Amino acid sequence: MGSQSGFRALETMLQVLHDPVMDVLNADFFADFFCLAADRLEEKRHALCALDGAIGDGDHGSSMAGGFAAITRALRQQNPTSAAEVMRIAAQAFLSEVGATVGPLYASGFLEAGRRLQGAEPLGPGQFGLFLAGCAEGIQQRGQAAPGDKTMLDVWLPAAQAAQRAASAGAGPAEIARLTAATARSACENTAALISLRGRAARLQDRSIGHIDPGAASGAVVIEALCDTVLSRLRHAGST
């Protein structure tokens, strides 16, 4: 990245100066978000694999890090111009790279998010809940999991609700971002008290209790990366 991200930041700042509220959640924003999420997932690759080893097959960290790295590669090559287009590219890249369980789930999440972002642009910085809700919906549709089944949905759904509720209650973008990240973190921790009812961990039944769900943990990493991208944009715009 280097100079490219510096340029992006400058460009964003100019945009924000031009129009301080609207059109912050554009293609560049989501590209930055995917870059940050990919970096964080790479850092956590082994930790996530270890978490998965406790109740699953131990490959989750690799799938997530590999999938998000593929997304950032595809975005660099294709240089999309709208947030909805970013989502379509992300879904395709993730699915072709990973397969596995997370492939179809995240691909469906991004596609649904893309459908919701289509036509909703320009989006203000506090409207990222739209993306979260789309992901949650797509993941639920594809995986057919219910809340409380100890899956990634148990992070995506509460985070999406927190963001949308805070936004409709009139909270500022920075506050929404902080609240959403905190919700994702605590929702992730709460999965330790649940019993796996989906995926390979389901065979463990109550032996899965006491372990955080790896899919929820990586979901929280991705959502925090999103919130941090929002906060960093706001900082660049000087309006925290």
Next chain:
Amino acid sequence: MPEARREPNRKGALNRPPIRFGDDPLLWASWLYYQEGMTQGAIAEVMNASRPTVNAYLADARAKRIVDISIAPEHMRTISIAKALEDHFGLDSCLVVPAQGGARTLIERLGNAAAGLLPHFVHAGDTVAISWGRTMLALACAARLEGLEDVTVVQATGGTTAKIAFAPETCATKFASNIGASCITISAPALVSTPQARDILMGEAVIRQQLAYLERLDCAVFGVSSLKPNSSIHGSGLFESVFQQYDYFDQAVGSLLGQFIDAAGQPVSGPLAHRFIGLTLDELLKVPTRMLVAGGADKMQSILATLRGGYVTMLVIDSDTAEGIVRALDIRPQNRLALVRRDSEQAAPAAPLRLSVKKFLNEPRDAVIEAMEGAIAAFPDYIEAIEGSPRAIRARHCHDAGPGKVGIVIGGGAGHEPGFLGYIGEGLADAAAIGNIFASPPPDRILSCTRAVDQGAGTLYIYGNYSGDVMNFDMAAELAKAEGIATRTIRTRDVIASWAFVDRDARRGTAGAIFVIKVAGAASARMESLEECERLARKANAACHTVGVALEPCSLPETRRPSFALEADDLEFGVGIHGEPGVQRQKLVAADRITDQMCDQLFTAMDLQEGQRVAVLVNSLGATPMLELMILNRRLQKRLSARGAQIHTTLLGHYCTALDMAGASITLMALDEELVSLLDAPCKGFAWQR
């Protein structure tokens, strides 16, 4: 140790043991002696027995092997867990019922155990409230009390509208008639449409009189409902209208006496507040004896919430759920048995934790692709890459296959070698899509396999029943359909699980897939139609049963660390082929005893009868050598012939592995003429030729 009960006994004999010992004085005496470390004199006093009696009890307990380590740990385990729960939640008593065993369902066994406790706390003249649900009905049906005068049973909540077998009124009347009590039902619904309607109903004299009984309860007996989709609360009609609008998962984790509670057991207020008629949670807390009867892994969260809310003084629960709670709270049962055992069996010092596993690797991320390139180079007569992708592989014989042959596409994660690319070839599958280690291949790769084998007669997908594979293959099937290629799907489900509530549809697929692929491949080679290939593969799938045991975990190339930790003298029973832990951890015993346990489960699962023909697959999970497989097979064949089963064919070796896991699986396939002829047909894959 709670104080011993000293209530006057009719015969002036023994004191009654605390509930967690069942009604077994031997177990009680053994516990006091071996676990609590009390003297025989002190025990005699607690039990209200003579010292020689206690001495005889202890001798009897040994003779009956209650204190033998091969039986006792199970008893001691449930008692230890019960004691841990009593201590942690300040319960008066707790009875832990074994989660498995017997023909009766868990709910029946819970109800039965709870019914057996009634004499401990229901006395003449008492007023007892009972809630509703499956467990309560089981309790009501099993309850028997004789000779208690003036007992009154009250329905704890108003009624439900739906016609269900375990409605509040049914539970109360059944319970009352079985214990010879009079019964007070509540002539109002548990949930009314508005707070105003509630006020009007509560003002009615008849209802007010009925509800007045709830204010002088001596005991309340209740279950708790989870909010999961399978919960009986959804069929009750109780909340049907409000459930959708109620954002329940936000805070509520269970329903107790028809009222929502959160994870800490606190009432959740919502659209239902002030519309409920019955025993409120505040009133419940004032009842002196409050017995919760509930079990099953899916209720774990709601049971924990009920305990945390302090609603319970007596608990009847199953051992799996109780253990889950103990583990979730990280409260460790005091297992002094371990100290006792150490006298005879010096515990070996823990082996130093192995941090890294050595492997032949270049860049770990390239492991799969490099392995596939090596395989294609090794077996050029059998397999080739599709369009240069070494992870979409087809059989060489595809070139000779004429039009009209059904294509068989298999696949799944890597790490199971020679599964699954070793089973493509003549008389087997036509192509395999290979994912990352233990991860499903993506849809586009499956699609290119589908195109490569399409001869206009459609394609049959065969893969293990895992959510990732299901989603990716389903997406591929949608894409194939858009290109005009018909597909059918077989998800292999041969792994038998010891969990009673895991139905066949939820079962996973492991080594049994090899038999299913063989049958489908033979059918396809005979130019059977897609429908017929599917039928035969489905039949083969239903005939296969597998159980796996791991001695050591496996390690992934990327992490090079053991995928889970296993003590030096433990094994994992019921493992799959992805390095995940099994369904149960137990002590390592002799090979014949392990084989016996595997046979017991397999024979039961397939209902193996005398004269049944079977195909056998004794499979290494990776690190276990042929020598040990042969030892397992020796016992297996003995057990099969003792059962009178006819062994048609035996495969023994590395057929479907989990990287470097030490362990083995046994697959039995029940055969009939049709399956025999398909199994005996020639085949030519690099991992299986005949």
